[in-house]
Amino acid sequence: MPKTPLPLRADDLTTFVRALAQQLGEVSPSHLTLMNMAARAAGYQNVQHMRSAYAAEQRLQRVSKENPSDARTVERALHQFDDMARLKQWPARRNIQTLALWALWATLPANRSLKEQEVNELFNKEHLFSDPATLRRTMISCELLSRRNDGSDYRRIEKxxxxxxxxxxxxxxxxxxxxxEDALEYNDA
Incomplete structure (x- = not known):
């Protein structure tokens, strides 16, 4: 006769282990040993592994409660990039332009001062339509990039x-x- 799985739920491992230790009496192992045994019985390596898995689950639940992304808009923005993640053309729609700028923003080094030429070189690696000036200006107007009035110091705005x-x-x-990876293989050859 097959056994039907019977779920076991305990709100707090410490309380559960204390109750188990009382049941076992004097033959009970130490509290920590018993906690590790219960964690292993639940499929974890030890109680620390169980705690870290629970903490990770809590973090993921917080992230999933954020506003979900609009997959259709993201897909439209993805179509603006080639297989090497370079922006093929300047998008016509403003919301797609802004998303494309965020993707370029992510390639800029954080907390570092750049000269205009350095910004241009970075952007030229990330787009195919040879207009880094438009990208710089639009990023500044969208408050993703800052610069001094004389144009000597560009910085990614962290947000x-x-x-x-x-x-x-x-x-x-x-x-x-x-x-x-392709560039590394090419250089190694």
């Missing part, structure tokens, strides 16, 4: 990207990693 931008940055990240 939290919106959900759509995060999704686009993640999707393009895999393409950029492939581009980096």
């Amino acid at each position: 939290e990207p919106p959900a759509d931008a995060k999704a686009l940055i993640r999707a393009l990240g895999t393409r950029r990693r492939m581009r980096s």
Whole structure:
């Protein structure tokens, strides 16, 4: 006769282990040993592994409660990039332009001063339509990039990207990693 799984739920491992120790009496192992035994019985390596898995689950639940990204908009923005994660053309729609700028923003070094030429070189690696000036100006107007009035000091403005931008940055990240790996293989050959 097959056994039907019977779920066991305990709101707090410490309380559960204390009650178990009382049941076992004097033959009970130490509190920590018993906690590790219960954690292993639940499929974890030990109680620390159980705690870290729970903490990670809590963090993921907080992230999933954020505003979800609009997959259609992210997909439209992705179509503006080639297989190497370079922006093929300047998008016509403003919301797609802004997402594309966030993707370029993610490639700029954080907390570092750049000269205009350095910004141009970075942007030229990330787009194919040879207009870094438009990208710089638009990023400044969208408050993603700052510069001194004389144009000598450019800095990425650190702020939290919106959900759509995060999704686009993640999707393009895999393409950029492939581009980096291809470049390394080419240099090694």
